[in-house]
Amino acid sequence: MPSMRLFHAPGSPYARIARMAVIELDLTDRVAVEEATLRDPDSVLLPHNPVGRVPSLLLDDGTTITETTPVLMMLDSMADPAKRLLPGPDAPAALAAYGRVLGMIDGIAVWNRELRRPAHERSPGVIALETMRAARVADILERDVAAGGFAARDAAWLALVSCFGYCERRHTMFDWRQGRPSLAALFDAAQPRPSVAQTLPPAGMGSAAPPPPAGRG
Numbered sequence: 001m002p003s004m005r006l007f008h009a010p011g012s013p014y015a016r017i018a019r020m021a022v023i024e025l026d027l028t029d030r031v032a033v034e035e036a037t038l039r040d041p042d043s044v045l046l047p048h049n050p051v052g053r054v055p056s057l058l059l060d061d062g063t064t065i066t067e068t069t070p071v072l073m074m075l076d077s078m079a080d081p082a083k084r085l086l087p088g089p090d091a092p093a094a095l096a097a098y099g100r101v102l103g104m105i106d107g108i109a110v111w112n113r114e115l116r117r118p119a120h121e122r123s124p125g126v127i128a129l130e131t132m133r134a135a136r137v138a139d140i141l142e143r144d145v146a147a148g149g150f151a152a153r154d155a156a157w158l159a160l161v162s163c164f165g166y167c168e169r170r171h172t173m174f175d176w177r178q179g180r181p182s183l184a185a186l187f188d189a190a191q192p193r194p195s196v197a198q199t200l201p202p203a204g205m206g207s208a209a210p211p212p213p214a215g216r217g
Contacts, residue, residue: 002032003060006071007045009038011201013105013166014068017158018055021072023195024153025079031057068102072155085155097149097156104137105163112171116205131174138176138183146182161190169201 006022008015022031036045036054048064049056057065057074065074069086076084087094111130114122141160144150150157164187167174177184190196 002028002030004031005058006031006033007036007048007056007058008033008054009036011166011170012038012054013109013162013201015054016162016165016199016201017068017155018057018071018075019199020158020162020195021075021085021155023198024085024158025075025083027075027078030078031075085153085158087154087156093149094152094154094156097144098154098159100137100140101156101159101163104134104141105159105166107133107137108163108166108171108174111174112205115173134174134176138180142180142183145186150186157190158195161187161196165196165201169203170205 006015006018008019019033022028022033034044036056037043038045038052038054043052045054045056046052048058049066051066053066055066055068055071057071059065059074065071072086076086087098089095107130111127111134114126114130141150150160164176164183167176168187
């Protein structure tokens with residue numbers, strides 16, 4: 001039986017990165033992936049991580065590792081060194097790519113959270129800022145992919161697939177494919193891979209969100 005537990009929420013793009021990593025690193029026999037509720041005082045997660053965020057990795061000694069990058073560091077340490085996902089300081093371009101996509105996910109999460117508010121409580125300024133940020137970063141990612149970037153299945157690749165998988169399923173108001181054929185092709189080619197296909201997020205903005213506008217999914 002697996003001796004460690006990875007807590008996740010199915011709609012979280014951050015937790016999806018960790019879930020994909022467990023599969024890519026062949027750690028499914030050591031790490032049990034367990035769904036946890038969020039913003040819930042009775043969540044199974046809270047006794048192990050009082051912050052209540054995912055991903056959270058509960059080790060067999062009772063230590064809980066939280067946040068995406070530290071979780072990936074721990075998972076990498078358990079795997080064959082040749083398969084490790086996180087780039088180090090000797091690979092600054094790969095490290096920059098990973099950080100850039102994580103930053104994009106942060107902005108999209110803020111944008112999506114703002115849209116969950118009742119219409120009269122939404123901030124047009126926040127929405128405009130995050131819309132521009134997402135488009136700007138996506139344009140750079142399109143350029144990078146067209147030039148051969150994100151070819152390795154490393155942490156940056158996992159983050160990229162998770163980011164745009166979130167947009168495809170849960171943040172469909174961002175038309176990220178428009179004018180970005182290389183990015184779309186990389187994303188589509190990734191879909192049959194087991195780590196991707198087995199971690200597909202649910203559709204919709206989430207149970208806490210009001211119904212999306214007609215035609216927005």
